Amino acid sequence: MGEYMILVVLEHDGQRLRKGALEAISRARQLSALGAIAGVVIGENTQAVAQEAAQYLSTVYAAEVGPYTPEKWAEAAYAAAQKSGARVVVASGGRQSRTWTARLAYKMKAGLLEDTLETSTDGQHIIGVRYSFLNRVTEKQKAALPVVFTAKPNTTPLAEPAGSSGVVEALEVGRPPTVEVLERLSEQKKGVSLTEATVVVTGGRGLGSPEAFAGVEELASTLGAAVGATRAVVDAGWRPYSEQVGQTGKTVQPNLYIALAVSGAVQHQAGMNKSKYIVAVNKDAEAPIFKIADYGIVGDVHQVLPALIDAAKKLKD
Amino acid sequence: MKFVAVIRQVPDGESRLKIEGGKVDLGGVTMILDQMDEWAVEEVIRLQEKHGGESVVVALGPERFEEAIRTALAMGIDRAIHLVAEGYLDPITQAEALAKVIRAEAPTLVFTGGQQADWDSQALGPALAEALAWPVVSWTTQIELEGETHAKAKHDLDEGAEVVRVALPAVFTSQQGLNEPRYPTLPGIMKAKRKELKKVPVSASSKVEILEQTIQEKSRLNKMIDGKDPVAAAHELVRLLHEEAKVI
Numbered sequence A: 001m002g003e004y005m006i007l008v009v010l011e012h013d014g015q016r017l018r019k020g021a022l023e024a025i026s027r028a029r030q031l032s033a034l035g036a037i038a039g040v041v042i043g044e045n046t047q048a049v050a051q052e053a054a055q056y057l058s059t060v061y062a063a064e065v066g067p068y069t070p071e072k073w074a075e076a077a078y079a080a081a082q083k084s085g086a087r088v089v090v091a092s093g094g095r096q097s098r099t100w101t102a103r104l105a106y107k108m109k110a111g112l113l114e115d116t117l118e119t120s121t122d123g124q125h126i127i128g129v130r131y132s133f134l135n136r137v138t139e140k141q142k143a144a145l146p147v148v149f150t151a152k153p154n155t156t157p158l159a160e161p162a163g164s165s166g167v168v169e170a171l172e173v174g175r176p177p178t179v180e181v182l183e184r185l186s187e188q189k190k191g192v193s194l195t196e197a198t199v200v201v202t203g204g205r206g207l208g209s210p211e212a213f214a215g216v217e218e219l220a221s222t223l224g225a226a227v228g229a230t231r232a233v234v235d236a237g238w239r240p241y242s243e244q245v246g247q248t249g250k251t252v253q254p255n256l257y258i259a260l261a262v263s264g265a266v267q268h269q270a271g272m273n274k275s276k277y278i279v280a281v282n283k284d285a286e287a288p289i290f291k292i293a294d295y296g297i298v299g300d301v302h303q304v305l306p307a308l309i310d311a312a313k314k315l316k317d
Numbered sequence B: 001m002k003f004v005a006v007i008r009q010v011p012d013g014e015s016r017l018k019i020e021g022g023k024v025d026l027g028g029v030t031m032i033l034d035q036m037d038e039w040a041v042e043e044v045i046r047l048q049e050k051h052g053g054e055s056v057v058v059a060l061g062p063e064r065f066e067e068a069i070r071t072a073l074a075m076g077i078d079r080a081i082h083l084v085a086e087g088y089l090d091p092i093t094q095a096e097a098l099a100k101v102i103r104a105e106a107p108t109l110v111f112t113g114g115q116q117a118d119w120d121s122q123a124l125g126p127a128l129a130e131a132l133a134w135p136v137v138s139w140t141t142q143i144e145l146e147g148e149t150h151a152k153a154k155h156d157l158d159e160g161a162e163v164v165r166v167a168l169p170a171v172f173t174s175q176q177g178l179n180e181p182r183y184p185t186l187p188g189i190m191k192a193k194r195k196e197l198k199k200v201p202v203s204a205s206s207k208v209e210i211l212e213q214t215i216q217e218k219s220r221l222n223k224m225i226d227g228k229d230p231v232a233a234a235h236e237l238v239r240l241l242h243e244e245a246k247v248i
């Protein structure tokens, strides 16, 4: 057994650590009363990325297993946990990590805390806070070590490099049976990233046509905002799935969320109800979105939206 | 071939939740078959319609789950196994208990929901796959069998999507776009009452304990602006966002 208590699985893009990795390191450091922290970089070009990670951690394993599959990631993280002796594994959030961390938790016979907002320890347990019931309930969970947990993105300050540089060690990993990737389909990215935007302007079915989204885009670009969409609009083919906010889409938490002709179904709210300020424009005064709105305009979006664009442009001039 | 759907019963999202003694109290709340599990049930039925064989639902949860199991049977599933356990069991512990039953069934594949509408967990499918030592495809939007040994599937990643080929048996979890679930018909509901529903008691202890649940709805300003004069309303809104909320 190794000398470490905590293992951080460091998310990266093949070149550099992602923000999520720096949040995960911060989460691990918050638990440093438990013991020392090691890291692992899994995937492709891991030696180079591990060198960057060694600015933060005293030991970083590099597991060169090729492109992502959940089986390979779980196997590599398991090998790193075994080698380091870690009894707590920390990873950043997201669909992919929530898939492989579940496999890993099963391998380790560990308690799994998913998508935690914050985490702490009493020496024997990890206590985590997270949302449940479609983001409506805040719950506190506790699990005895060993524990695997994921940190919800944008919940933790980014880690600063440590004073000295650590060592990188190549890690041998077995080859589990896994899926064969035939094709990767990337999402077309334009404008501001939805999950990182401080302002989001979302259009719903009440806009009536895909053409009406020109106004949504204009308001968004005036405000430096990202464009969001409801499932109804995505299902109709008006907007790409990458813009969908909600239970089966993205979760956002901007300073300002503007919902235009959106009814505010609970599945939509699951992706945006923690926004700091919510604005709703809807012709139906009874629309559920008004219940969670800070500012609401009851009116026809086809009249209000052009006026909003004008007013926003005047402000920005 | 044999197709299994793993399902759960959850509160209807539209119903009001309340907290009693620091925990969510589901008394009086309308309970439904989890809508993401409904996609799993529908897909299993479609696979059976296309390829023949048998369809089975497996559920692990309290007695009340029987209602959701009957819904799946009414949609067209052949028979059901209900692992009865009261109280909260974490997905890793659930996976272990489910895997025992599913291994004995030796299905072609297993489908379950991508995320649970009560615990907001995405872990059950992948943990079950690990317990069975099978591959997992999560957030599946399309699946096609290639004979009895392989499937080709499209599924969502953090960003974008991917097409994979996977050796069967495997576990799949559902995502929006997979299908439109059918409604149970009246004859379907009648037939469901006579379908086999085997109950198996489960005793296990959870690795995760829920200490406290609260509903921390952010208090909202709820300021309404009259939209009769859209230009005046828009200016007032922009002024408030700039001067009061200070977010633009």
Ligand SMILES: Cc1cc2nc3c(=O)[nH]c(=O)nc-3n(C[C@H](O)[C@H](O)[C@H](O)COP(=O)(O)OP(=O)(O)OC[C@H]3O[C@@H](n4cnc5c(N)ncnc54)[C@H](O)[C@@H]3O)c2cc1C
Residues within 6 Å of the ligand: A203, A204, A205, A206, A207, A229, A230, A231, A232, A233, A244, A245, A246, A247, A248, A249, A250, A260, A261, A262, A263, A264, A265, A266, A267, A268, A271, A281, A282, A283, A284, A287, A299, A300, A301, A302, B035, B036, B176
């Ligand atoms: C398992 C599951 C997962 C789901 N996941 C998601 C998800 O991730 N994201 C999501 O968004 N949905 C999701 N849904 C769907 C969700 O339940 C709603 O159907 C959807 O959010 C509705 O979209 P909408 O508000 O655009 O449309 P609608 O509900 O049709 O609302 C349109 C609104 O526009 C208003 N309107 C109409 N005309 C005008 C006008 N001229 N001016 C002003 N207002 C007008 C109407 O009053 C109405 O309130 C999910 C559903 C299920 C079952």
Ligand SMILES: Nc1ncnc2c1ncn2[C@@H]1O[C@H](COP(=O)(O)O)[C@@H](O)[C@H]1O
Residues within 6 Å of the ligand: A185, A241, B141, B155, B156, B160, B161, B175, B176, B177
């Ligand atoms: N869950 C989803 N719902 C809708 N579209 C999706 C989903 N997942 C991926 N897509 C994208 O939809 C586009 C069209 O996919 P297709 O189903 O092959 O026509 C592709 O670019 C996919 O990336």
